[in-house]
Amino acid sequence: MFTGIIEDIGEVSNLKEELDNLHITIKSGITSELKIDQSVAHNGVCLTVVAINNDEYTVTAIKETLDKTNLKTLKINDKVNLERAMLLGARLDGHIVQGHVDQTAVCTQVEQANGSWVFTFSYDFDVNNNLTIEKGSITVNGTSLTVVNSKKDSFSVAIIPYTFEHTNFNAFEKGTIVNLEFDVLGKYVAKLNSLKN
The missing domain is CATH 2.40.30.20 (Elongation Factor Tu (Ef-tu); domain 3)
Structure with a gap:
């Protein structure tokens, strides 16, 4: 984990x-x-x-x-x-990440904000019906982030300067392919809903 x-x-x-x-x-x-x-x-x-x-x-x-x-x-x-891997008893500073990538996504936009960056990614919703929710968790290239502008097949994340400098986000540009791991709790909820239908 x-x-x-x-x-x-x-x-x-x-x-x-x-x-x-x-x-x-x-x-x-x-x-x-x-x-x-x-x-x-x-x-x-x-x-x-x-x-x-x-x-x-x-x-x-x-x-x-x-x-x-x-x-x-x-x-x-x-x-x-x-x-x-996380040490047992350590603080969970990000969110629960399994290290099991669900699918890749494509960076569609990089915007400089006033002191931060907003990255937008698109992905194939039909692969496992993965979804994001506003202010929910998402893992992009292993980085725990908070979703903004959640849509059916795309989302954005806001990146602070520290994260930009200490991850490979600083190399992302339009067209960059990234790994996504959706929130494990959200995946269980989606699976339960699919079984009810």
Whole structure:
């Protein structure tokens, strides 16, 4: 389980394809604190550390993960939002994040506000009937955020300067593909409603 509070921005240092798998090597400031078999969220995708070498570590994404996330678009030197699993008893500063991406979305607009930024994303509502609600929680590339301007197949989020500087939001532009994890409580409610109909 994760909280959506990004700990570090890693940099992709190597990508190696093996059959349907992609081995992703990340250079990160938190590498020294990791261990083999530990879970780390990468742009919101929970992956297992399989190798560590100095300040770099490697994780493996399988076909199912690559098909449903933006990890297949990674290139050398790309920046990746990183978060280690939540410690039992720690504060839940963001919201409950599973590290299981529901689908990708496309950034359709980036607006500079007076001291902040507003990012708008569109997604396919027909995939699992995922939805957002005004002032509800959403995870974008692993970052816990509050929804504004919720619509059936799009939403916006307002980004403060700290988040802009300490996540890969500063690299987003129109057309950027991001990972979405919808609020787990909302997904249960949607599922229950679908069973009633």
